[in-house]
Amino acid sequence: MSFFRFWFSNSRPHALLQSVLPSLFAVCLAAQQAGFSLPLAILAVMGVIAGQMSANLFDDYFDYRAHHAHFRNVLNREGFRARIGKCVYLTSGQTTVGQLFRVSLALMGVAFFIGGIIFYFRGSVILVIAAMTAVLAISYSGPPLRLSYHGLGELVIGVIFGPLNMIGTYYAACGTLDAAIVFISVPIGLLVMNIIYVHSMLDAVADKKTGKHTLAVFLERPPTMLAVLFFILFLPFFIIAYGIWQGSLSVSHVALILTLPMAVGLFRMMTVFYKNPEQKFEPKPWMGFMRRWPQVEAIGIGWFMIRWFLARNLLVSVCVIGIILSFIR
Numbered sequence: 001m002s003f004f005r006f007w008f009s010n011s012r013p014h015a016l017l018q019s020v021l022p023s024l025f026a027v028c029l030a031a032q033q034a035g036f037s038l039p040l041a042i043l044a045v046m047g048v049i050a051g052q053m054s055a056n057l058f059d060d061y062f063d064y065r066a067h068h069a070h071f072r073n074v075l076n077r078e079g080f081r082a083r084i085g086k087c088v089y090l091t092s093g094q095t096t097v098g099q100l101f102r103v104s105l106a107l108m109g110v111a112f113f114i115g116g117i118i119f120y121f122r123g124s125v126i127l128v129i130a131a132m133t134a135v136l137a138i139s140y141s142g143p144p145l146r147l148s149y150h151g152l153g154e155l156v157i158g159v160i161f162g163p164l165n166m167i168g169t170y171y172a173a174c175g176t177l178d179a180a181i182v183f184i185s186v187p188i189g190l191l192v193m194n195i196i197y198v199h200s201m202l203d204a205v206a207d208k209k210t211g212k213h214t215l216a217v218f219l220e221r222p223p224t225m226l227a228v229l230f231f232i233l234f235l236p237f238f239i240i241a242y243g244i245w246q247g248s249l250s251v252s253h254v255a256l257i258l259t260l261p262m263a264v265g266l267f268r269m270m271t272v273f274y275k276n277p278e279q280k281f282e283p284k285p286w287m288g289f290m291r292r293w294p295q296v297e298a299i300g301i302g303w304f305m306i307r308w309f310l311a312r313n314l315l316v317s318v319c320v321i322g323i324i325l326s327f328i329r
């Protein structure tokens with residue numbers, strides 16, 4: 001059990017919300033269809049979990065191979081406002097690069113095994129989605145494409161955890177597709193992308209120093225970064241509103257737009273970051289849950305985490321409201 005706990009804790013379990021909640025949202029939408037299968041829905045969610053754990057560990061593997069994980073600590077000593085701690089389980093000698101690769105590969109194998117079971121019942125669509133997801137996940141930081149080093153990492157994450165995740169789970173659960181899952185999965189993908197993009201905006205100086213060309217680094221100028229953030233943050237609400245007007249989503253989905261003030265608050269905080277990076281913000285009830293905030297403040301990363309938490313909580317709120325709507329309709 002200590003083996004499983006070790007690898008689970010190092011696969012960034014805090015990030016599972018950005019895949020599991022959209023997947024559960026898709027399951028709840030699929031439950032309204034005639035061909036719904038609860039066992040296949042559960043398997044699909046399990047496959048998503050195994051797939052994300054594998055992708056996160058592969059990201060560590062490829063980043064470590066490229067930089068030996070010391071670059072964040074060097075940047076910290078140079079005074080850059082960078083988060084540190086990536087790949088600590090490797091740099092501390094708790095495991096080896098070879099073991100990391102084997103565990104990453106094993107988890108991907110579990111995801112594909114689950115996909116194989118679903119394929120038996122649902123057909124080749126599932127394998128196509130699984131293969132596309134695997135290629136993008138490996139290519140996020142792995143050679144030869146290394147998409148996250150060329151300004152495409154945020155888009156890749158949005159596509160994987162939004163459309164591919166939700167459409168794949170939906171199809172596995174009910175065996176059909178419709179416009180509703182598309183009108184939901186694209187906004188969710190943008191909100192997942194928003195989490196990663198906010199991270200890259202806050203870490204742009206450190207990423208540029210290490211040669212990691214995230215979207216924020218590629219855009220370079222704060223006004224351009226903020227313009228793209230505006231698009232990523234607010235387009236989801238326009239898509240949902242259009243889906244309701246067009247009839248693909250039910251009128252009840254207007255409740256998803258209740259989270260718009262969170263998006264407005266986040267955009268304001270990111271604007272302030274470029275004007276006055278030292279200005280502090282205190283967590284408010286409307287921002288959602290922020291775990292261990294006193295400890296976060298004590299180690300001096302509150303400036304980063306309050307924005308990251310808010311970006312994550314925006315996604316969580318949209319998914320939770322959507323799941324609740326599925327039960328009360």
